[in-house]
Amino acid sequence: MPPRSGRVWRKRRLPFGSTAGRAISRPWSTTTRPLRSSVGKCPRGLRFCATMPPMSWRRKIEARMREIVRRDEKITREVWDRDAAITFFDGIGERYKAEYIGEIPEGEEISLYRQGDFVDLCVGPHLPSTGYLGEAFKLMNVAGAYWRGDPKNPQLQRIYGTAFGSQKELDQYLFQLEEAERRDHRRLGRELDLFHLGEEAVGSVFWHPKGWTLYRTIEAYMRGRLDAAGYQEVRGPLLLDRSLWEASGHWENFRENMFIAESRDERVLAVKPMNCPGHVLIFSNRLRSYRELPLRLAEFGSCHRNEPSGALHGLMRVRGFIQDDAHIFCTEDQVTGEAIACCKLLLSIYRDFGFEDVEIKFADRPTVRVGSDAVWDRAEHDLKAAVETAGLTYTLNPGEGAFYGPKLEFHLRDALGRQWQCGTVQLDFNMPGRLGAVYVGEDGARHTPVMLHRAILGSMERFIAILTEHYAGRFPLWLAPVQVVVASITSEAADYAAEVARECGAAGLRVELDASNEKITYKVREHSLAKVPIMLVVGRREAANRSVALRRLGGKEQEALALGEAVARLKEEAAVAWSS
RNA sequence: GCUGCCGUAGCUCAGUGGUAGAGCACUCCCUUGGUAAGGGAGAGGUCGAAAGUUCAAUCCUUUCCGGCAGCACCA
Numbered sequence: 001m002p003p004r005s006g007r008v009w010r011k012r013r014l015p016f017g018s019t020a021g022r023a024i025s026r027p028w029s030t031t032t033r034p035l036r037s038s039v040g041k042c043p044r045g046l047r048f049c050a051t052m053p054p055m056s057w058r059r060k061i062e063a064r065m066r067e068i069v070r071r072d073e074k075i076t077r078e079v080w081d082r083d084a085a086i087t088f089f090d091g092i093g094e095r096y097k098a099e100y101i102g103e104i105p106e107g108e109e110i111s112l113y114r115q116g117d118f119v120d121l122c123v124g125p126h127l128p129s130t131g132y133l134g135e136a137f138k139l140m141n142v143a144g145a146y147w148r149g150d151p152k153n154p155q156l157q158r159i160y161g162t163a164f165g166s167q168k169e170l171d172q173y174l175f176q177l178e179e180a181e182r183r184d185h186r187r188l189g190r191e192l193d194l195f196h197l198g199e200e201a202v203g204s205v206f207w208h209p210k211g212w213t214l215y216r217t218i219e220a221y222m223r224g225r226l227d228a229a230g231y232q233e234v235r236g237p238l239l240l241d242r243s244l245w246e247a248s249g250h251w252e253n254f255r256e257n258m259f260i261a262e263s264r265d266e267r268v269l270a271v272k273p274m275n276c277p278g279h280v281l282i283f284s285n286r287l288r289s290y291r292e293l294p295l296r297l298a299e300f301g302s303c304h305r306n307e308p309s310g311a312l313h314g315l316m317r318v319r320g321f322i323q324d325d326a327h328i329f330c331t332e333d334q335v336t337g338e339a340i341a342c343c344k345l346l347l348s349i350y351r352d353f354g355f356e357d358v359e360i361k362f363a364d365r366p367t368v369r370v371g372s373d374a375v376w377d378r379a380e381h382d383l384k385a386a387v388e389t390a391g392l393t394y395t396l397n398p399g400e401g402a403f404y405g406p407k408l409e410f411h412l413r414d415a416l417g418r419q420w421q422c423g424t425v426q427l428d429f430n431m432p433g434r435l436g437a438v439y440v441g442e443d444g445a446r447h448t449p450v451m452l453h454r455a456i457l458g459s460m461e462r463f464i465a466i467l468t469e470h471y472a473g474r475f476p477l478w479l480a481p482v483q484v485v486v487a488s489i490t491s492e493a494a495d496y497a498a499e500v501a502r503e504c505g506a507a508g509l510r511v512e513l514d515a516s517n518e519k520i521t522y523k524v525r526e527h528s529l530a531k532v533p534i535m536l537v538v539g540r541r542e543a544a545n546r547s548v549a550l551r552r553l554g555g556k557e558q559e560a561l562a563l564g565e566a567v568a569r570l571k572e573e574a575a576v577a578w579s580s
Numbered sequence: 581g582c583u584g585c586c587g588u589a590g591c592u593c594a595g596u597g598g599u600a601g602a603g604c605a606c607u608c609c610c611u612u613g614g615u616a617a618g619g620g621a622g623a624g625g626u627c628g629a630a631a632g633u634u635c636a637a638u639c640c641u642u643u644c645c646g647g648c649a650g651c652a653c654c655a
Binding site for chain 2: 146402404453539551558
C-alpha cells in the first residue's frame with residue numbers, strides 16, 4: 001500500500017529558518033541563491049520565534065532582509081575549534097546550536113560564516129556577499145516544527161520562504177500557488193457537488209451523486225482492465241479477528257492506527273486496515289495446485305485506518321478509503337513475469353487517465369521489518385530484475401519499503417508539475433509464510449507461494465482528488481459526471497429539449513436537461529461553471545429542423561448538427577479507448 | 581498526535597459586552613429571452629459545543645469538537 005500523501009512539491013518551499021530568524025534577532029547573515037538551504041532546520045532561526053506573533057512580523061522581517069541584501073555585506077568562511085564554537089554559541093544563548101555542534105562527527109570541520117558583526121554555523125558553501133540573494137524572495141508562512149524532527153523534542157517555530165533568481169520567476173511561482181488553490185479538490189469538490197466531509201464521520205467521505213458517478217466510472221474502467229489482465233475480483237470481510245492481525249504482524253506494527261470493534265463474545269475484531277490477510281485466507285481456503293498459479297485476486301477493498309487527526313486532508317488522506325488492491329500468488333519463477341506485467345498495466349492505465357509522466361522508484365528494506373536478510377536480499381534482487389527486464393528506468397528510495405517486502409513506487413506528475421505516488425508493486429516473501437499459505441507443486445510437495453501486492457490508483461479517494469486537481473475539475477468527456485446538458489432557449493423548445501436529452505441518455509451518455517425558466521446566457525454560465533463538457537442548446541430553430549447547437553466547455557463557437565449525428569458523435573467521443 | 585491560527589445563513593465574508601448583516605445560492609412572482617449573471621418579493625442563523633466571569637456574552641476566560649498551515653506519521 002502506498003503512502004497516501006507525498007506532495008513532492010514542497011521541495012520548492014524552502015526552509016528559511018536560519019535566514020529569516022537571523023533577521024529578527026540579530027543583524028543578518030547569508031544565504032545562497034536560490035535558497036536551497038541544506039540546513040533546513042536551523043535552530044537559531046527557530047528558537048526565539050516561538051514567542052513571535054506569527055504572521056504579523058513577516059513584513060518587518062522581509063524588510064530587514066532587504067536592507068541586508070542592499071548593504072551587500074561580504075561573507076567570509078571561518079573554521080573553528082569545536083570547543084571554542086560550543087562555548088561561543090552557549091555564551092550567546094544559542095543552546096540548540098551548541099548542542100548541534102557537539103554532535104558533528106569528529107574529523108569534520110566546524111565551519112562558521114561571518115558577515116558584518118554576525119556569525120553563524122553553517123556547512124556552506126556561501127556566496128560571496130549578501131547582495132547575491134537578490135530581492136526576488138518572499139516569506140510564505142510560519143509553522144511549528146520539532147527540533148531535529150523528533151516529536152519527543154520541543155517544537156520550534158519555522159519560517160518558510162521561497163527565493164528565485166528573478167522577480168519574474170518568483171511571480172510565476174506565486175501564480176502557480178494560486179492556481180493550485182483554485183484547483184484544490186476540496187474546493188472543487190464543493191463547487192462541483194462531488195462530495196463533502198463532515199464532523200459526523202471525521203475522515204470519511206460523503207459521496208454526492210456526481211462524485212459517486214465519477215467514482216463508479218473509474219471503478220468500471222478498472223474492472224474492465226483487470227478482467228482483461230486475468231484478475232479475479234473478490235470481496236473479503238471488513239471485520240477480522242485480532243489473531244489474524246497478530247499473525248500478519250500488523251497488530252504489532254500498526255495497532256495504534258487500527259479501529260477495534262468488540263463482539264458479543266470475548267473476541268476482539270479489527271476493522272481491516274488492508275486487504276492482504278483476507279486474500280491470503282481466500283487463497284488458503286482449500287489446497288491450491290501450482291496449476292492455479294499465478295492466481296491474481298483483486299478487490300476494491302474498503303479499509304479503515306485511524307490516522308492522526310493532523311494528517312487528515314480532504315480526500316488525500318482519510319480514515320476510510322477504498323484501495324484498488326490485488327495480490328498475486330505465484331511461484332518464484334513467475335515473479336519476474338508477473339512484476340513486469342504489473343508495471344506495464346500500471347503505465348497503460350495512467351496514460352488513459354492522462355498521466356504520461358511517471359517516475360518509478362525502488363524502495364528497499366526499512367529499519368523495522370520482518371523476515372531474514374537473506375530473504376530480503378532475494379526479494380530486492382528479483383524485484384529490481386523485473387523493472388530492468390521491462391526496460392524501465394527507476395531511482396532509488398532507500399529504506400522506504402514495506403515491513404514485509406521491497407516495493408516499486410509509481411509517481412505521477414500532474415498538470416502543475418507536482419508528483420503523486422499512486423501505484424506500488426510490492427514483492428513479499430514473508431506474509432504468505434506467516435499466514436500459512438501453501439500450494440502443491442509439480443513435485444507433489446507443499447510450497448509457500450510468493451505474493452505480489454499491487455495497487456494501481458492507490459486509494460480511490462485520493463486518486464479522485466489527484467484527478468480533480470490535474471484536470472482542474474474539467475474532466476475529459478469519458479470521466480465527466482455530467483457529460484451533456486441539454487438547454488432550451490424558450491419554453492416552446494422544452495419538449496424537443498427533453499427528447500434530445502432522452503436520445504442522449506439512450507446512447508449511454510450522462511445527460512441533464514435544463515428547461516428552466518432562465519435566459520440562455522444564464523444557463524451557459526451556470527453549466528460552464530459546473531464544468532460540463534458539452535452543452536446542446538435548442539431553440540425554436542433547432543426544434544423545427546431537429547438539430548442541436550453544440551457548444552464545448554470554454555469554447556466560443558457553436559456547431560449546428562443534426563440530432564442523430566450529434567448523439568452518435570458524442571457517444572463515440574465518450575468511449576474509452578484503452579492504451580496498450 | 582504536536583505548534584500556531586480559525587469557527588457568524590448552503591457558500592464567501594462584514595459586525596457588536598445590550599440575543600445580528602451583505603453578496604451569491606434557495607423559494608415564489610413577473611419576464612420567453614439565441615450562447616458566461618433580466619427584474620421583483622420572500623424565506624433562511626441557539627453566532628461550533630459546554631462551563632465560567634458579568635445585571636447582561638455571538639463578543640471576555642477555560643475546556644472540548646471541527647477546520648486550515650506546517651511538523652511527525654502513512655502497512
